[in-house]
Amino acid sequence: MSFALRFILKEMRSSEVITLIIALIISVGTVTSISLFVDRLQLSFEQESANLLAADRVVRSDEPFPENWQQHAQTLGLEHAQRTSFATMIFANDKLQLSQISAVTEAYPLRGEFLVDDQLFAQGGPAKQGPAEGEIWLSSRLASLLDVKIGQSVEVGDKVLQIARYLVIDPGSSTSAFAVSPRAVMNAADLAATHVIIPGSRVRYSLLLAGERNTLGQYESWIKPQLKDGQRWQTPKQKGQSIGQTINKAESFLLLSGTLAVVLSGVAMALASARFVKRHLMQVAVLKTLGATPRILSKLFSLQLFMLFLIGAGGGLISGWFIQAGIASLLSSLMTTALPEPSIGKLWLGIATGFISLLAFCLPLIIRLIQISPLSVLQPSARIEKNALAIYAIGFVGLYGLMCLYTQGFILPTIMTLAIAGVGLVVSVLGWVMFKLGRLATSGATSGWQIGLASLYRRLTPNLFQLLVFTLIIMLGLILVGIKTSLVSDWQAQLPEDAPNHYLFNVQANQVEGINSISQQLDLTSSSWFPMVRGRITQVNEDLVEDLYPEGTPEPELFEREMNLTWANEVGDGNQVVAGDFHAEGISLEQKTAEEAGITLGDKLTISIGGIHYTLPVTSIRSVDWSSMRPNFYVIVPKQTLADYPANFVSSFFVKADQAQDFYHAMSRYPTVSILNVGDLLKQIQNIIAQLSQAIQLVLLCILAAGALVLVASIGSTLEERREEGALLRVLGAKASLVRQALIVEFGFLGLFSGLIAALGAEASLYAVQTFVFKSAASWHPLLWGLGPVIGVVLITSIGVFASRTVLKVPPMHLLREF
Structure with a gap:
C-alpha cells in the first residue's frame, strides 16, 4: 500500500496526469455549468408562465371542490387560493352588460399580480391582492359600456358592489377562452349574496396552489386519482397551446446545447486518456520486468483513477458552479425576471459525466495497457493503438449513454450519435x-508545402484521429451558430413584434364595415374577417359518431363538441394544403385533427347545423401554424353550405400600447362585440424567445472556449512527433522558415478538410433537429459552409503553429538531446 501511495503521489506531478485532470475538470465543469444554468432558465420560464397562471399549479373543475382538497394542501404546507369564474349580467344606471366575473379569495393571486388603475384605459400599476369585501374592479371597457366611474355602484345579482379600481390585467384569466366578455373581479366573500350561481349555471372553479416542486408533486400524486370528468390538473406548460409549445421548444434548445457540451466532454476525455496511457508504456514495461503482476498494476491504476476522479470531479464541480454564476450574472441585466437559485440536485450530472468518462475512455485503455507484455512494449514498433477501434467503440457507447442520461430521452442523443458516426466515416x-x-503528389518533397502535404500521410492514423477531433469541435460550434442565426431567428419570425394581440368575436355582418373604418383611422394591422357558424360532426361515412365512440370512450376533439365552421375562398396565411384540392367542393380539415380522428381524403362527414344535416367529402388536408396568432379553424366547408345561416365574424388586430385607449373608446360603440386581449401571452412568449437567444450566445461562448482547450490538447497529443521531425529537418540544414511553412501547410489542410466536413455534419444535424425535435420545416444554412472552412483554416493553423513554436525557436541539438 505504501508503494502504491508513493507511486500515485509521484504520478500526480507528471504532465500527463495533470493533463488528464485538466480534461476531467473541463468535462465535469462544462456539463455542470451548462446543466445548472439550463435548469435555472427552465425554472425561470416556468415561473414566468406561473405568473400568467397566477399559481404554480391549478386544479380546475366544473363543480365546487371537496373541502378535503384544500385541507390536504394546507397540511402539506402549500399556499392556496380559489377563483370562481362565471358569466353574468351587471346592472348600472339602467344599463346592463354581459360580463365575465372572477370571484377570488384574499390570497389570490399566488403568483404574478393584478394591474389596476384609477384612470380609464391606462397602463395600470401592480396590486398584490384583489378587491376587498363590498368592492368590485371593472375593466375599462366594461366601465365605459355601463357608463360608470370609480366610487359608483353596480349590481351583480342581488348584491350591490362599489367600483374601487379599473382592472387592467387579472393574471389568472388573461388568456382564458371564457374571457371574451368584458371582465370584472370581486371578492369571493360576496359571491353567495349575489345568488347568481344556481343549478345549471356554467361556472369554472379553480383551486390555485404554490410551493416547493417536491411538495406540489406529492399533492399531484394524491389528487390525480380523484379527478373526474370536468376536472383537470394544470401546470404552467399547459397554460394554453402557444405558451406550452414555447416552453417545450425553449427547453429543447437548451437541451441541445447541453448535449453538445456532453459530446465535447467526451472528446476531451478521449484525447487525454490516450495521451495518459501512451506515456505509461515504458513505465508499465519496467514494473513488469521488476515482477509487478497484472493484479498489482490493476490496483495501482484503480487507485490512481479514483484519486483522479476525486480531484477532477471536485475541481469541475467548483468551476462549473462559478461559471454558471458568471453566466447568470452577465445575463441578469437582460432578463425580465430574476433567475432562481441553482438546484444542488443537478450536480449529480457533472459527477456522472466524470465517472462515466473515466470508465468509458480511460479504463479500457488502461486494461489494454496492463495486458501488454514487457517485450512488446519495449519494442519501438509497439503501439497501444492495437484494437483501438474496439476500445473507442466502448467510449462511444459511454458517450451515447451520457447524452441519454442528460436529455432523459433518445431523439437528441441518436441524432448526435448518427452525426458523429457519419462524420467519422466521412473523415x-x-x-x-x-x-x-497528397503523398503521391509530393514524392521527393523539397519545398515546405510538399513536406507539409507529405506529413499528412506519414502520420496517417494520428492525423485522421486529429481530423476527426477538429471536425467534431468545429461541427459543434457550427450547430450552435446555426441555432442562433437560423432556428431562433426563424422562431422569432413566426412571432413578430406586430403579431395580432386582440381578437374580435360576435361581430355581425353589418358591423364589419364600421370596425374596418376604426381600424383604418387608427392604422391598425388586421387579418381577414372569417364567418363562424356552429356545427357538430355526427357521422363518418356510414357510421354514427356515437357508435364509433360509445359513452365512456375518449373521443377525438373533432367529435367531442360543436365546432366553429367557416368558409374561405383562398387558403389563409399560416395554412398550407398538404393533400387534396382546397378549391374542390368539400370539407378541408386540419392535418393533426384529421390524423387523430383517422380521417383521410375521400371520407364523407355528416355535419349537423341547427338540426339540418349535410354530408360532404373530405377534399383537402391543411397544416395550420397555430403560433401565427391569426384566426384559424379545424374545419372549412363550402360557402353554399353555410349561406342560409346567420354567422358571427371573427378577426384579429395588432393594437399598439399607445393606441389601446382610442381603440377601446371607439369599440364602445359596439357593446355586443367581444374582445379578447392576448397581448400578455404574446409578451410572455416573446420574452422567453429573447431570453433564450441571449442565453444561447453565452452558452455558445462557454462551449467554444472549452472546445479551444480541447483543440490545444489534441494538437499536443502529436506534438512530440512533430518536434522530432522538425528537429531532424533543421539538423539536416532546413531553415526555420521551411519548417514553419511545412507546419502551416499541414495544419492548414487539416483545418480546411475538417471545416468542410464539419459544415456537412452540422447541416445534416440541423436538418434532423429541425425536423424531428422542433417539428419545423428544414432550411438551408449557407453561412455554415463559409464559416466552417474559414474557422478550420484560421483557428487550427494558428493554434497548431503556436503550439509547435518550440520546433522553430529551440536549437536543433537541444531538441535532439530531449529525444
Whole structure:
C-alpha cells in the first residue's frame, strides 16, 4: 500500500496526469455549468408562465371542490387560493352588460399580480391582492359600456358592489377562452349574496396552489386519482397551446446545447486518456520486468483513477458552479425576471459525466495497457493503438449513454450519435484519400508545402484521429451558430413584434364595415374577417359518431363538441394544403385533427347545423401554424353550405400600447362585440424567445472556449512527433522558415478538410433537429459552409503553429538531446 501511495503521489506531478485532470475538470465543469444554468432558465420560464397562471399549479373543475382538497394542501404546507369564474349580467344606471366575473379569495393571486388603475384605459400599476369585501374592479371597457366611474355602484345579482379600481390585467384569466366578455373581479366573500350561481349555471372553479416542486408533486400524486370528468390538473406548460409549445421548444434548445457540451466532454476525455496511457508504456514495461503482476498494476491504476476522479470531479464541480454564476450574472441585466437559485440536485450530472468518462475512455485503455507484455512494449514498433477501434467503440457507447442520461430521452442523443458516426466515416474515407493523393503528389518533397502535404500521410492514423477531433469541435460550434442565426431567428419570425394581440368575436355582418373604418383611422394591422357558424360532426361515412365512440370512450376533439365552421375562398396565411384540392367542393380539415380522428381524403362527414344535416367529402388536408396568432379553424366547408345561416365574424388586430385607449373608446360603440386581449401571452412568449437567444450566445461562448482547450490538447497529443521531425529537418540544414511553412501547410489542410466536413455534419444535424425535435420545416444554412472552412483554416493553423513554436525557436541539438 505504501508503494502504491508513493507511486500515485509521484504520478500526480507528471504532465500527463495533470493533463488528464485538466480534461476531467473541463468535462465535469462544462456539463455542470451548462446543466445548472439550463435548469435555472427552465425554472425561470416556468415561473414566468406561473405568473400568467397566477399559481404554480391549478386544479380546475366544473363543480365546487371537496373541502378535503384544500385541507390536504394546507397540511402539506402549500399556499392556496380559489377563483370562481362565471358569466353574468351587471346592472348600472339602467344599463346592463354581459360580463365575465372572477370571484377570488384574499390570497389570490399566488403568483404574478393584478394591474389596476384609477384612470380609464391606462397602463395600470401592480396590486398584490384583489378587491376587498363590498368592492368590485371593472375593466375599462366594461366601465365605459355601463357608463360608470370609480366610487359608483353596480349590481351583480342581488348584491350591490362599489367600483374601487379599473382592472387592467387579472393574471389568472388573461388568456382564458371564457374571457371574451368584458371582465370584472370581486371578492369571493360576496359571491353567495349575489345568488347568481344556481343549478345549471356554467361556472369554472379553480383551486390555485404554490410551493416547493417536491411538495406540489406529492399533492399531484394524491389528487390525480380523484379527478373526474370536468376536472383537470394544470401546470404552467399547459397554460394554453402557444405558451406550452414555447416552453417545450425553449427547453429543447437548451437541451441541445447541453448535449453538445456532453459530446465535447467526451472528446476531451478521449484525447487525454490516450495521451495518459501512451506515456505509461515504458513505465508499465519496467514494473513488469521488476515482477509487478497484472493484479498489482490493476490496483495501482484503480487507485490512481479514483484519486483522479476525486480531484477532477471536485475541481469541475467548483468551476462549473462559478461559471454558471458568471453566466447568470452577465445575463441578469437582460432578463425580465430574476433567475432562481441553482438546484444542488443537478450536480449529480457533472459527477456522472466524470465517472462515466473515466470508465468509458480511460479504463479500457488502461486494461489494454496492463495486458501488454514487457517485450512488446519495449519494442519501438509497439503501439497501444492495437484494437483501438474496439476500445473507442466502448467510449462511444459511454458517450451515447451520457447524452441519454442528460436529455432523459433518445431523439437528441441518436441524432448526435448518427452525426458523429457519419462524420467519422466521412473523415476516414475522405481523409485517407486526400492524404494519399497528397503523398503521391509530393514524392521527393523539397519545398515546405510538399513536406507539409507529405506529413499528412506519414502520420496517417494520428492525423485522421486529429481530423476527426477538429471536425467534431468545429461541427459543434457550427450547430450552435446555426441555432442562433437560423432556428431562433426563424422562431422569432413566426412571432413578430406586430403579431395580432386582440381578437374580435360576435361581430355581425353589418358591423364589419364600421370596425374596418376604426381600424383604418387608427392604422391598425388586421387579418381577414372569417364567418363562424356552429356545427357538430355526427357521422363518418356510414357510421354514427356515437357508435364509433360509445359513452365512456375518449373521443377525438373533432367529435367531442360543436365546432366553429367557416368558409374561405383562398387558403389563409399560416395554412398550407398538404393533400387534396382546397378549391374542390368539400370539407378541408386540419392535418393533426384529421390524423387523430383517422380521417383521410375521400371520407364523407355528416355535419349537423341547427338540426339540418349535410354530408360532404373530405377534399383537402391543411397544416395550420397555430403560433401565427391569426384566426384559424379545424374545419372549412363550402360557402353554399353555410349561406342560409346567420354567422358571427371573427378577426384579429395588432393594437399598439399607445393606441389601446382610442381603440377601446371607439369599440364602445359596439357593446355586443367581444374582445379578447392576448397581448400578455404574446409578451410572455416573446420574452422567453429573447431570453433564450441571449442565453444561447453565452452558452455558445462557454462551449467554444472549452472546445479551444480541447483543440490545444489534441494538437499536443502529436506534438512530440512533430518536434522530432522538425528537429531532424533543421539538423539536416532546413531553415526555420521551411519548417514553419511545412507546419502551416499541414495544419492548414487539416483545418480546411475538417471545416468542410464539419459544415456537412452540422447541416445534416440541423436538418434532423429541425425536423424531428422542433417539428419545423428544414432550411438551408449557407453561412455554415463559409464559416466552417474559414474557422478550420484560421483557428487550427494558428493554434497548431503556436503550439509547435518550440520546433522553430529551440536549437536543433537541444531538441535532439530531449529525444
